[in-house]
Amino acid sequence: MSLVEVQHQGHAQGMIQRAMAAGRLPHAYLFHGPDGVGKEMLARRLAQRLLCSQPGEIEVTASEREAVGLDHLSDGCGRCEDCRAVQADTHPDLHLIHRHLNRDHPDPVIRKRKGLDISIEVVRYFLIDKAGLTSLRGRAKVFVVREADRITPPAQNALLKTLEEPPPDTYLVLLVELLDRMLPTTVSRCQAVRFDPLPVQFVMDRLGQLVPGLPKSQVRWHAGVSAGSLGAALEQIEEGLFELNERLIQDLAWFPAKDDALTSQGLLDEAKALGALYRKRDPDISDTEAVRRAVKTILKLFACWYADMVRAAGGRKEDVINASSGSVVAKAAAQIGAEPAANAVQRIAQAERQLAQNVNTQLLLDALLIDLARLGHKETVHVS
């Protein structure tokens, strides 16, 4: 793997490469954009370039030249001991900081804590103190912080000095989804680099390679629902989200004609099953939080269904994500109509916002189903 293998992030690549070519590589980067589009991959490739013993220039293809805006890219050699150590995740000067590092902290009290955020103790011990030491292999020290928006405000404050005046040969790359989740004082001390969603066709191609045997209709569905995030699409496959969606669609297609088809209890049961999977993946989160995340996923599938209704009613059949349920989509779209379907998408977005504000999930789903039923009867629902 090399820098050029990070695909469809020409904007980010170009910014970093131009800074490197000018000899002005910032010491603190803030990579922001959807998860699963290559932020961590590019951060690791940059680390490889900085730690490599024989970095060189590589020529780029015509399409890459267009995306990045340069004829050559500076990259790690991919063969030396340092490059191989970076790739194997064993390089002593590449530090990956994440919220589960509390388990490796020398203080037993910190070790017992749940890894829900990146605490000041973790930032001090694994980042600030380590940045103050000389690099072990003599070239640089690179700190990549995963989910940097989970760095607590006191820890962000403690980090300000390191961001502003990093010790020699120290590079930090903070990874976040949304820039506005960071303290402005942190953002102002970093060079922000935007990452874009990946093209749906690229996600489809990669899914075809990574999950051989996945039916074409599902490849297309996963790429569409993930909204250009390869990482999210792979998680969806692991979660069995296509199958969950098939069950939801069965009910949604007949809603509200068969008004017992969808109940908040039924949805909560699905959310609990999915939430158990989320907890397996991230044992530090509580049951309530796991269910809340699962409800968020279910709302995403709902939104996708109603957005399909809008597309189908508007004659944009080729853009329909639930294309494998084609005839059901067409029938349901004809029944509900474009305007109420668009209204439903707005109403679901409102429910998503309420969920983020910790509104009780059952009440939230009850209210949502009442409104979706009204929309099914062509009433208008006010969305605040």
Ligand SMILES: [Zn+2]
């Ligand atoms: Zn190398």
